Amino acid sequence: MSHTDIAIIGGGLVGASLACALAPLIERHGLTVTIIEPAGLSAPTIPQPSFDDRSSAIAYGSARYFGALGLWPAMSERASPIRTIHISQRGYLGATRLSHRDVGTTALGYVLRNRWMGHVLQSRLAELPVQWLSPDSVETITAQSTGYRLTLASGKTLDTHLAVMADGGRSGLKQQLGIEDDVTPYHQHALISNVRLSRPHQGTAFERFTPEGPVALLPLNGREMALVWTHEAEALTRAMSLSDTDFLSALQARFGDRAGRFEQVGKRISYPLSLKQAREQVRGHLAILGNAAHSLHPVAGQGFNLALRGVADLCAEIEATLNASEALGSHAMMTRFEARRARDRDQIVGFSDGLVRLFGVTNPLVSHARGLGLIGLNVMTPARRALTRRAMGLER
Numbered sequence: 178m179s180h181t182d183i184a185i186i187g188g189g190l191v192g193a194s195l196a197c198a199l200a201p202l203i204e205r206h207g208l209t210v211t212i213i214e215p216a217g218l219s220a221p222t223i224p225q226p227s228f229d230d231r232s233s234a235i236a237y238g239s240a241r242y243f244g245a246l247g248l249w250p251a252m253s254e255r256a257s258p259i260r261t262i263h264i265s266q267r268g269y270l271g272a273t274r275l276s277h278r279d280v281g282t283t284a285l286g287y288v289l290r291n292r293w294m295g296h297v298l299q300s301r302l303a304e305l306p307v308q309w310l311s312p313d314s315v316e317t318i319t320a321q322s323t324g325y326r327l328t329l330a331s332g333k334t335l336d337t338h339l340a341v342m343a344d345g346g347r348s349g350l351k352q353q354l355g356i357e358d359d360v361t362p363y364h365q366h367a368l369i370s371n372v373r374l375s376r377p378h379q380g381t382a383f384e385r386f387t388p389e390g391p392v393a394l395l396p397l398n399g400r401e402m403a404l405v406w407t408h409e410a411e412a413l414t415r416a417m418s419l420s421d422t423d424f425l426s427a428l429q430a431r432f433g434d435r436a437g438r439f440e441q442v443g444k445r446i447s448y449p450l451s452l453k454q455a456r457e458q459v460r461g462h463l464a465i466l467g468n469a470a471h472s473l474h475p476v477a478g479q480g481f482n483l484a485l486r487g488v489a490d491l492c493a494e495i496e497a498t499l500n501a502s503e504a505l506g507s508h509a510m511m512t513r514f515e516a517r518r519a520r521d522r523d524q525i526v527g528f529s530d531g532l533v534r535l536f537g538v539t540n541p542l543v544s545h546a547r548g549l550g551l552i553g554l555n556v557m558t559p560a561r562r563a564l565t566r567r568a569m570g571l572e573r
């Protein structure tokens with residue numbers, strides 16, 4: 178039996194970011210931190226779901242946070258800036274452009290490959306006094322009077338004052354504690370791949386709404402872009418089985434030519450989409466973060482950005498608690514943490530879900546109204562600036 182002050186269940190994007198963010202507290206307060214992760218650290222023995230072939234839009238606010246953690250210099254080596262976001266809908270007039278110039282920054286955000294973020298996070302973790310139990314996984318979690326007891330696949334038992342569930346929500350651990358999810362199925366899947374275009378994107382990200390679901394393109398290097406193309410189940414099966422040439426033609430027909438000609442496509446992978454939220458986000462001595470707490474439609478690229486603000490708020494609450502010599506993970510601490518998080522989470526969940534619903538309505542009158550809305554947004558600088566700051570993670 179061993180003990181750790183904080184046990185992080187899952188060393189994916191969110192768990193690994195939290196461990197890095199805790200570094201100053203480990204130093205100042207002598208905290209002990211342990212991460213449990215089934216995929217091996219530097220040479221994963223099983224596929225690591227967080228650090229896969231996806232690319233993520235990292236909001237300006239998240240890049241700034243990684244900067245404060247000292248991680249941005251390494252991350253930015255392979256980050257592609259997003260300078261403009263072009264939003265349009267197929268078949269109707271009206272488009273809007275959100276630009277970094279509206280807010281006076283060099284970029285609205287950045288696109289990073291998840292694999293690269295994983296590499297940077299794990300390299301930093303290897304230098305920190307954080308205990309890695311990996312490859313290993315948590316099999317059971319049980320509440321104790323001042324924390325939780327975890328039993329691991331290896332047979333080890335670990336007691337902790339603060340258990341942070343960052344396991345992506347698929348392990349069944351929440352259910353062991355009787356915490357259910359609220360689930361809204363979208364009946365959609367995201368098909369992701371990298372595509373090469375005939376002309377440079379010049380830092381433009383595209384969000385194109387179509388009656389069959391949104392198509393997003395995020396700028397990578399040169400003429401490469403990361404594609405997120407939403408499909409219903411049958412259409413997904415067809416799109417996955419097309420030859421590269423037919424896939425590119427179908428994409429061109431769906432997206433149009435505003436980004437140029439689609440010339441090449443890489444490996445295609447799909448993810449089922451739903452809106453999921455844990456009914457309880459905290460309990461005494463327990464915090465739920467990342468996908469385990471909320472998984473969103475990727476239409477607005479907000480899931481990880483939202484989770485990272487949860488990481489920042491949890492660290493701030495831990496620090497305040499330690500400075501006040503209160504008990505780590507106490508009911509009072511967890512209630513304060515949840516109070517910090519609720520508004521941001523509700524707004525981002527509402528924003529992402531609202532976009533899917535608003536642009537999912539096929540009524541022509543609604544489509545025209547949306548078109549007018551996009552035109553209006555394009556000419557109204559204050560409204561555009563407010564939306565831009567929200568997308569950048571600068572407004573709460």
Ligand SMILES: Cc1cc2nc3c(=O)[nH]c(=O)nc-3n(C[C@H](O)[C@H](O)[C@H](O)COP(=O)(O)OP(=O)(O)OC[C@H]3O[C@@H](n4cnc5c(N)ncnc54)[C@H](O)[C@@H]3O)c2cc1C
Pocket residue numbers: 186187188189190191192213214215216225226227228231232233234235313314315316343344345346347348350367369405448466467468469475478479480481482483484
């Ligand atoms: C197609 C798509 C595109 C996206 N694009 C964006 C974007 O552009 N911007 C953005 O902000 N967000 C985006 N997201 C959301 C983002 O990917 C998620 O928010 C992020 O991956 C959540 O990471 P996580 O660490 O919480 O969960 P996961 O990535 O699921 O990681 C969970 C970790 O827990 C480990 N684990 C599982 N079970 C156990 C156990 N029993 N014990 C210990 N460990 C365990 C797993 O091995 C894994 O490492 C996108 C999502 C999708 C699907």
